[in-house]
Amino acid sequence: MSTVVAALFAPHHAGAHATTTQPAVVTTDNETPILYDDEAGGNASGDDPAIWVHPADSRKSLVIVTAKEGGLRVYDAGSRELQSLPATEAPRADAAAGRYNNVDIAYGISLSGRRVDVAVVSDRYNDQLRFFVIDPAGTAARTPLTEVTAPDQSFLFNPDREAVDEERTAYGLAIWQPRPGETYAVVTQEGTTTVATARIVESGGGLGYTGVQRLSMPSSFPLPDGTTWVPCEEPGVLPQLEGVAVDQASGVLYAAQEDVGLWRLQLPLGSGSRPTLVDRVKDFGIHDVYDDETEECQPVDPKAKGYGGNLLTADAEGVDIYYGPRSTGYVLVSSQGDDRFAVYERQGRNRPLGSFLVKGVGGVDDINGSDGLAVTNRPVDGYRQGLLVTHDEPETGPDVDADRDATNFSYVSWGAVARAMGLTVDTRAGNDPRFP
Template sequence: MRRTAALAVVVPLALALTLAPPAAGAPRPHAPAVVTTENETPVLYDDDEGGNASGDDPAIWVHPTHSDRSIVIVTAKEGGLRVYDLGSEELQSLAAEPAPRADGVDGRYNNVDIAYGLRVGGRTVDVAVVSDRYNDQLRFFTIDPAGSRAATPLREVTAPEQDFLFSPDRETVEEEQTAYGVAVWQPRKGETYAVVTQEGATTVATVRLTPRPNGTVGYTDIEHLTMPGSFPLPGGGTWVPCEEPGVGPQLEGVAVDQRSDVLFATQEDVGLWRIPLPLGSGAPRLVDKVADFGVRDTYDEESEECVPVDPDQPGLGGPNLVADAEGVDVYYGRGRVGYVIVSSQGDDRFAVYSTLGHNRPLGTFRIAGDGVDGINGSDGLAVTNRVVGDYREGLLVTHDEPETGPDVDPERDATNFSYVDWGRVADALGLQVSTNPGNDPRLR
């Protein structure tokens, strides 16, 4: 069944733009902390020889009893999926094969998240949920309970003939304003949803995942929410972020705080949003803005870039994010404490916010390499508070582009992913470490 509710934003723009007031005594912005990584995955190359593999977004699956058997699943766009162990060795490479539909074409896998405890084909399994841009739908892969010990950790179980998420027909899909970012929302036992953003537009969708008796997984109940694409400015006037013609200020990174049923979403040229779930149940709130929020640009056809109308015009945003705001995930601490981690792609930093109250910023950090290269231009990221093998205080995994180093061909478009000990981030910013599995409602 396809049920589309066009929940066009009814939030007044002035309200949508409201920022969280700074907490009393909140520290002033300062130089980012620096943490290190020495563990990175093999390089991916986005060319014919490399299988057009361009890394984008990771997800961490933690083995419930043997944490050293945990795996990291990443998207490689036209290159499909890769599965790595905790030593960043490749365990499996899955091609982006045509979607199981009469009009299916080869996939382009953009983002990935994990749905826990689905009843599929008579057994309870965890499922990797993947957005497929070229087919405007979700794809589903069961995770072998053996994790890194499995011969084939992932197996596709996508039900055939799933509805397009944002397009009325295949012809519209070809315009590629399709499924982009994805996050799983599990508000209660037996209910699992996915939240999906749309490339090149401001629309967010939710769908309910529906495991089938034949061992496949599909979805129903598509609902849409249209987020703002223009914003009021102090003193009057309206600001519209500059994009190429026909493209809106898109959202990509999404993560759900399962404790509070709140979606955190990054609108790349705007900032970080807090959106109550279900969609339409409350007013979205802009938590933080990118530094050049409000700067008027114009699109230059020759360079295919946005250039400032006035190079000296100051931005109205904060100090924590420089466009694009990209990957986002939630770390579950003790009690109600939690953190939202966001990649500030424009200046190779990561910003951290509290999940509580008005989501005040808690600091920023960079990731430097120790025997490997540092992190540049991060797209997606994932974090877990769980003990994961030798990562005794939790794990952060982040995309890196461009990947550099002595063994990387500088003439090719190279990407990969790096693993960072959460304890190093926590020490650098004075954050909490709590590895209790009960912190994450999905794992109880």
Template sequence: MKTSLLTASVAVALLAATATAPAHARPTPDGPVAVTTDNETPALYDDEQGGNASGDDPAIWVHPHDSRRSVVLATAKEGGLRVYDLRSRELQSLPATAAPRADGVAGRYNNVDIAYGMNVRGRTVDLAVVSDRYNDQLRFFTIDPAGSATRQPLTEVTAPELGFLFNPDRDAVGDEHTAYGVSVWQPRPGEAYAVITQEGTTRIATARITSSTNGVGYSDVQHLSMPGSFALPDGTTWTPCEEPGTGPQLEGLGVDQDTSTLYAAQEDVGLWRVPLPLGTGQPRLVDKVTDFGIQDRWNPETEECDPVGPDRGLGGHLLTADAEGVDVYDGPGRTGYVVVSSQGDDTFAVYGLTGRNRAVGSFRIRGVDGADDVNGSDGLAIASRPVGPYTRGLLVSHDEPETGADVDPERDATNFSYVGWGSVADALGLTAVPR
């Protein structure tokens, strides 16, 4: 497997660019608008009884002929993968099995996305692409074309002995600075790349998805280091406060397939726009978190960062750290939006796809008819096509903590909520015409 590191000059250019990157976001007059959900998946519990299942990131597979048979995939970390139908009923639960390597260990599935129209063993299939933190690699699953009409939609087809994405050996993988966020980039039909972030660092990687008689794997891994420190207008340098031994990591990723543009959330920094392939253009900071430029200091007793410097007014208005899940609503023509979960205040920021990615507002998700509000969203997914009853598209978000009458309050519960994109569009005055 070929691995290359893009030149350090790219990162230097990025550092200089952030000094003048504008904070485009402006609050709406009445703050975030509210949309509602009455459709949520069963609670997952992160304890031994619940199989250490902690929800994190969803993906939506849209059936090519009958959208009512579409499914939602979701990672549950050590609890593996879940598959749900459009009524949020669980169809399949897959454990995080050991990776097919001689030194493979039981997995931890962090993020998931879909690659459409891939040739696998002579058949054209759609693939679920999953980041496995405990093995620093990707895992691959074919999606049965019957979708929700079958009881076992996913089948693993990961090739054996795949290389580590970010680490030189198994000992280094044990430090857990491993594969984290993932999104799929498809520049041409039948061709796909995974874009992956590394936990605890500023690195992004791309890997070409390949297929052989042994299964699905990857090759041509390339890395790009994003900035970890930022030049400020007064001539000083700001470094986000992190736990010792880690950097300001990125996780949430979404790709505008029409322009081969990656949108990446750096949790304590903001939202980046990154041209693909990596290194072909200069990344740009679209918007900053509200506390950008505020100096904090790590407190080893509380294991938190304590503010020690003034607010210089350099932050944005819509993203309260952590900036987490990212996806793209892809409308007709060049109509479209980037949605980012603002985990720190339980909201979602929305930006236009064109020009300077102007911020167009933000929203909250309120639960009705027995569903609870969405809080602490780690990940989200958007389908820009009709999906069963969601005729103008579908948004699915992670929710933590999950609460409600049927949830055990003594256990760490998470789940996923479904929201019609049409309700988001109506609330913010956006376009909601599927392609």
């Protein structure tokens, strides 16, 4: 077996050490208002959340989510909507109305002589980043978010507007803050395997970015049987990555390649480190062909077993990190294909620990097909043992119009997850490198 194949199929990458393939079950009774992806609903389709933790009063913490063409929504810990921001035109000469895909929080950025916390957003229709200062009053603010994007920022992945309009543009996003005064965005590109980093800088009284670096992740994979596996996609599309998260203490990037699995890569890009495939989706290695008529991929051999793990069912989507003491904690991944959430150790080789699913109670529906997620070990208002927020699609229930595309976000107590899976709860601020 070649070195490359051996690295891909070493036992600690296979998910085989998870204690059980049966998911734990946790419950939630808290979800945000329904978003509808149609003209009447402002074409709002929920996708990705971020949690801003107030430094002194957890009751003032915010949950900020993307709604694609519907812009941004801001909620409190009780899932009450505090602000709705439209996906406006980017501040550029060739502007288009935005499509906000992913969001993350940058803490303590310098702007106009003060330190501010910022919601950073990927804008697919303008292939760039957008920046929104967070009012330090949090839930008590009249307008929690205010845009401060500097004008005429460069495209992240494309040479010109004509290329941008092909929509191979900014997609997944995470913030990396390796040291005080230095902040980067890690961004993936829709429909390709490219990952980029860009340094966030002050520009003309606003925020922009510079120094874009790019790296292409693998798109084909050698298998133990001597064949090469290429994940089946639409013609002209490569197996894209979306969900990304950076361990702020180690600089390790975790990236979910939707039809492949979970990667680990040491930042900065170009440092010489090779990406490691932590875990593989269940149908990894099954050869498919694309059917133009049905626009679906079908297995060449319906009986093929493949070489996948047992925790991720494509698509592998949202990723975030629960910080425990020192290097401990957990990496969480949305297993969209089976409505579950996979959990891996943060330290070492990211040993898989199992998965859980979320059932709704008290009139709240189960979480289906989750895309983005966010987790914090810090108390957030009534969530005294930490908070997990996750996308839910489709949103279901008696109050949902079944003829419309409905999404929203659900809040889950980390304490409930920890009890169900035998995980750690440690709410000390010092665990999270973002909070000195």
